[in-house]
Amino acid sequence: MKRLILAAGLLASAAAALPPGPPPGPPPPYQVRGEAPAGDRLKPGGDGKVLFQVHCGYCHLAGGMGTNLLTKQRMMMGETPDKGLLANRTDLTADYVKSVVRMGKGAMPAQTKVDVTDAELDAVSKYLGKAG
Amino acid sequence: MKLHLPPRVSPKTFDAMLTAAAGVVGKDWVMASDADRDAYSDVYAPGSSEEWPAGAAIAPASVEEVRAIVRLANEHKTPLWPVSRGKNLGYGTAAPRLQGSIVLDLGRMNKVLELDSALAYCVIEPGVGFFDLYEHIQREKAPLWLSVPGNAWGSVLGNALEHGIGYTSYGLHARNLCGIEAVLPDGDLMRTGMGAMTNNPAFHLFPMSYGPTFDLAFSQSNLGIVTKAGLWLQPAPETSLELVWDIPAVDDIGWVIDTIAPLKISGLIDQNVFIPSWLGKMVLKGQRKDFWDKPGAIPEARVEELLKEHKLGYWQVALRFYGDEGVVKAKAAVVKAAMERNLKTPPAEHWWHPGDYIHGVEITMGIPSAVPLQMSDWIGGRGAHMGFSPVVPATGKHVLDQMHRSRKIIADFDVDFYASFTIGGRFANNVNMLMYDRDNAEEVVKMRRLFDALITETAKAGYAEYRTHLGWMDPVMDTFDFNGHALRRFGEKVKNALDPNGIVAPGKQGIWPAAYAAQRAKNSGGKA
Numbered sequence: 001m002k003r004l005i006l007a008a009g010l011l012a013s014a015a016a017a018l019p020p021g022p023p024p025g026p027p028p029p030y031q032v033r034g035e036a037p038a039g040d041r042l043k044p045g046g047d048g049k050v051l052f053q054v055h056c057g058y059c060h061l062a063g064g065m066g067t068n069l070l071t072k073q074r075m076m077m078g079e080t081p082d083k084g085l086l087a088n089r090t091d092l093t094a095d096y097v098k099s100v101v102r103m104g105k106g107a108m109p110a111q112t113k114v115d116v117t118d119a120e121l122d123a124v125s126k127y128l129g130k131a132g
Numbered sequence: 133m134k135l136h137l138p139p140r141v142s143p144k145t146f147d148a149m150l151t152a153a154a155g156v157v158g159k160d161w162v163m164a165s166d167a168d169r170d171a172y173s174d175v176y177a178p179g180s181s182e183e184w185p186a187g188a189a190i191a192p193a194s195v196e197e198v199r200a201i202v203r204l205a206n207e208h209k210t211p212l213w214p215v216s217r218g219k220n221l222g223y224g225t226a227a228p229r230l231q232g233s234i235v236l237d238l239g240r241m242n243k244v245l246e247l248d249s250a251l252a253y254c255v256i257e258p259g260v261g262f263f264d265l266y267e268h269i270q271r272e273k274a275p276l277w278l279s280v281p282g283n284a285w286g287s288v289l290g291n292a293l294e295h296g297i298g299y300t301s302y303g304l305h306a307r308n309l310c311g312i313e314a315v316l317p318d319g320d321l322m323r324t325g326m327g328a329m330t331n332n333p334a335f336h337l338f339p340m341s342y343g344p345t346f347d348l349a350f351s352q353s354n355l356g357i358v359t360k361a362g363l364w365l366q367p368a369p370e371t372s373l374e375l376v377w378d379i380p381a382v383d384d385i386g387w388v389i390d391t392i393a394p395l396k397i398s399g400l401i402d403q404n405v406f407i408p409s410w411l412g413k414m415v416l417k418g419q420r421k422d423f424w425d426k427p428g429a430i431p432e433a434r435v436e437e438l439l440k441e442h443k444l445g446y447w448q449v450a451l452r453f454y455g456d457e458g459v460v461k462a463k464a465a466v467v468k469a470a471m472e473r474n475l476k477t478p479p480a481e482h483w484w485h486p487g488d489y490i491h492g493v494e495i496t497m498g499i500p501s502a503v504p505l506q507m508s509d510w511i512g513g514r515g516a517h518m519g520f521s522p523v524v525p526a527t528g529k530h531v532l533d534q535m536h537r538s539r540k541i542i543a544d545f546d547v548d549f550y551a552s553f554t555i556g557g558r559f560a561n562n563v564n565m566l567m568y569d570r571d572n573a574e575e576v577v578k579m580r581r582l583f584d585a586l587i588t589e590t591a592k593a594g595y596a597e598y599r600t601h602l603g604w605m606d607p608v609m610d611t612f613d614f615n616g617h618a619l620r621r622f623g624e625k626v627k628n629a630l631d632p633n634g635i636v637a638p639g640k641q642g643i644w645p646a647a648y649a650a651q652r653a654k655n656s657g658g659k660a
Contacts, residue, residue, distance in 0.1 A: 027491040030499050032267055042160050058263055058285050058502050063492040065502040069509055072418075102167055107508045107515055109175035109225070112218070113163055114191045114239040 031061035044119045048127025052087070055116040056124065059108070060086050069107060086128055094129030101125075133169040136185040138211050138232030139651060146187060149208035149234070153190045156200045161240070164188035172218065172235045174227035174602065176508075176516035178568065178583075179576050183655040184224065184602050186213065187232035193240045195315065195359045201236065202357070203319040205635045211648070212236045213637050214357045216258035216290030221283055221505065222519050223294070224602035229639035230651055236357065239287075245360060246336075249274045253310070253336050253364045258289045262500035275368040277498040279303050284500030289361050293351045295599055297554055297561055299496045301366055301454060303404025304556055308364040311336040312347050314356035317631030322356070336362025352599070354637035354645075355630055369454035370486070372497065373464055375479035377471060378445030379407075385447055385535060385553065386528030387474045389560060392449070393526035395470065396555050400463055403452050403496065404556050410435070410444045411550035415507035415567075417442065420548075428546040451479075452496045513569035518579065520564040520586045522595045526555050531562070534595060538564050541589055545582040561598060580658035587611065606656045609642025 034050040052060070059066035062085065071084025082088050101121055104110035116124065137146055154162045163172075164187070172189050173181035187210075192198045205212050213233040218226025226235055242259030247268065254276075256265065262284035269276050279298035281291050292305035302308055311327045322328075324346045327335035339347070350356050379388055388407065395401045414423065423438055424430045430438075439446065451467065453460040468479065484490070484497070493501045508515035520538070524530040531553060542549050542564065550565040564586070568579045583604060587597070591611035600608045612619045623643040627634075634645030644652045 026489070027493050027503070029490060030266070030492045030501075032270060033263070035267075035271075042158075058261075063503070065504075065506050068503065068506060102171070104175065106513075107505070109221075110167075110171040112171040112189065112226070112237065112239075113160070113168065114189075114218075114237045115171075117160070 028063035031057065031063065033057040033061070041117045042119050044122060046120055046123040048123040048125075049087075051116075051120045052124045052127055055111075055120060056086070066108060089128070090130045092128050093131045094125035097121075097125040097128045133166055133173060133182060133185055135164075135166075135169070135187060136182070136231045138187060138209075138230065139648065141208070141210055141232065145208050146210060146232075149204060149210045150188055150190075152204045152208070153201055153234075156197050156204070157190060157192050161191040161193075162188065163191070172226045172237075174225045176221055176225060176518070177227070177570065178516070178518060178580050178601070178603065179570075179573075181227065184227040184229065185231050186226070186228055186235045189226075189235040189237050191237040191240050195241075195313070195321065198236070198238070198241075198315045198357055198359055199319045199321060202315055202317065202635065205234070206318065206633050209633055209635075209647075210234055211635055211638050212357075214238060216287030216293070216358075217261055217285075219283070219286030220290065220294060221286075222517050222601070223599060227602060229602050229605060229637070230648060231655070233638070238357075238359075241359065244268045247272055247274055247276075249276060251337060252276055252367050253362055255311075255336055255360060255362050256288060257360050258287055258358060260288050261286060262288055262291075266498070266500050269365075276365040277302075277368050278500065279305060279308070279366065280495055280498055280500045281305070282495065282504040283502055284495075285502045285505070288363060289358060292361075292363065293353075293358060295352055297404060297556070298498075299404050299406045299554070300452070300498055301402035301404075302364065303554070306348060306351050309347055309351070309361050310339050310364060311362040312350055312358055313360045314350050314358050316356045317633075317636045321359075324350075352641050354627060354640040354643055357636060366454070366498070368486075371457045371460055372452060372454050372484040373460050374450055374452045374482040374484075374496065375464060375467065376451075376482070377449045377475060377477070377479045378443075379447040379449060379475070380445050382409075382446045382535075382539075383532065384474070386532045388447065388449060388528075389526055389531045389553065389555065390528040391470050391474065392451070392467075393555050393558075393560070395467060396526070396557055400466055401451065402454060404554055405449065405451055406496075406552060406554045407447050407449050408552040409550055410439055410446055410448075411548060411565075412552060413444055413448065414438065414442065415510040415550075416503070419512055420510050421512065429543060429548050449479075450496065457485075507565070507567060511567045511569045513571050515567065516570045517565055517567045518583065518601050519599075520566065520583060520590075521597050521599050522562050522590050523559050523598050524562060524595050526558055526560045531560055533593065534562055534590070537589060537593060538562070538586055541585050542566075542582065545578055545585070547578070547582060577658075582658075584658035603656055605639065605642045606653045 033053040036054045067084045071081050074083040101111045150162050172186040211233040213228030214236040215226045217239050238258040241257040243257050246255040262280050279300040279302035281296045292309050296305045312324045325341045326332040326338050493503045524534045539549050552563050553560045568575045597608050627645050634647030638648040
């Protein structure tokens with residue numbers, strides 16, 4: 001565990017000195033998303049993790065566009081690269097997730113209710129919103 | 133975004149249309165709040181997205197619901213703007229050409245209706261995205277590959293219907309369409325090709341009709357709403373080999389085209405060959421300010437330094453072969469010998485065999501990815517792009533002529549030059565990517581004027597674009613001037629006959645129905 005923390009720390013501090021860009025090595029393979037649940041997309045109480053994969057997975061799984069941009073941003077803030085994955089974040093609130101999804105942020109466009117319904121977004125924001 | 137009504141539609145009639153539509157699709161699938169209108173706006177709009185504002189959006193789930201909405205739209209005279217998934221980034225996203233149009237979002241119609249491994253095709257609805265189809269094929273373990281565009285977030289059919297391009301042997305996506313079902317502007321339903329006969333099993337196999345052939349009449353078109361189509365797929369190859377050459381100098385593109393195009397035309401190269409300039413690689417390495425932190429175009433001397441620092445050529449040719457190993461080896465030997473006549477450095481060679489690792493951004497192997505959209509971060513802020521996309525004959529002479537012209541115009545506007553040529557056969561698609569920060573008003577004004585200049589000067593030289601942003605659909609249609617704009621006159625005659633109320637996508641690609649003729653050239657071009 002100690003070695004892991006040390007390695008992560010080294011990575012984080014080395015990041016400041018390295019030229020910007022994606023992490024070295026080949027990109028990860030295609031990340032197959034969970035299967036979209038059958039049934040009424042307007043019904044509350046869906047599985048936030050699966051719905052996150054289905055509706056946000058285009059960009060926010062390992063190697064995705066959003067993950068790549070966020071990894072760079074988080075590392076510049078002194079965090080470890082794994083925090084580029086939204087699923088690993090502990091500082092997001094459900095309300096913040098909803099606001100970014102509906103309003104867009106930086107390179108991310110606002111998502112329509114066909115992209116992700118309010119009921120699905122509720123479940124996703126509960127899953128990602130580990131800070132409440 | 134506040135509500136912009138379509139021409140001649142009162143708030144009361146607009147509301148009545150939405151209420152009636154809710155009776156068809158359910159109230160949750162009629163989206164008409166300010167936030168909904170924002171979500172359906174052009175996220176990459178050069179300037180205010182209120183130039184091309186949607187009035188609302190309606191999302192049907194079936195062909196019958198599409199037909200019912202079209203009939204209601206005719207009753208209420210409310211124009212519709214059909215989108216498959218609404219991710220036409222750089223060309224208008226989901227936003228309509230005519231203000232107040234109701235976006236008909238077909239994203240809920242996302243079924244893969246058939247997948248046939250033996251005859252290598254599928255039948256899909258417009259809401260099926262590249263990621264969806266790819267995963268469906270993986271789950272079925274079907275030996276089939278996709279051809280994907282740079283941004284694969286969008287719809288498979290939407291991309292093909294917009295004449296999108298991919299980088300495999302199946303890269304001319306509109307050519308993969310075979311057998312279309314479309315709802316016509318009066319709510320009627322039609323099937324093309326062999327599908328015009330009830331239950332004909334060759335619906336999605338024979339690309340021509342008995343009589344006039346209408347499949348592509350529904351592409352870049354406002355003559356109907358495609359509700360399903362057949363799409364030919366590439367059989368998974370036994371092996372694949374990628375050859376990568378860095379091409380040193382900007383004018384080398386001339387001999388590169390003269391080397392590769394004949395081999396593509398002869399059939400020795402199957403793939404659509406994509407040749408991006410260096411900036412296409414740099415945009416994925418960081419932000420512009422990391423490499424050049426001053427306004428204005430990156431000077432030539434700095435470009436030279438960057439190419440050396442990052443070991444890049446001015447262009448890169450990454451050519452891929454697919455198929456039996458012996459055949460691939462033999463084909464590669466021919467291409468290597470041809471390239472060697474101008475470039476002694478041998479290419480990097482990357483073999484792939486079934487079971488080998490494929491990374492997630494391997495576009496020439498049909499892996500869908502949105503990573504190329506990272507270029508929106510290059511400029512920073514609310515980064516956006518527009519593509520200026522003329523087509524030229526695939527000879528070095530034409531390509532150099534086109535490249536020198538747009539490079540000079542772009543340099544005169546003090547903007548970075550980022551071009552690519554894709555050799556699709558006898559022609560090359562030249563995409564000039566113009567990247568900007570939407571919140572930098574001065575830069576946006578400059579980009580719009582630049583876009584005007586590129587269209588005008590390119591047309592003077594005799595070339596035209598194959599696709600364009602909403603705001604330039606009229607100026608580009610204007611450039612098709614043979615016999616008093618006979619193409620537009622024909623298009624509008626057909627449009628008026630099929631769609632007397634001008635309900636389906638008025639203004640799409642510069643085809644205006646009589647009902648909205650007064651709207652032509654509004655919110656159009658760089659000065660708007």
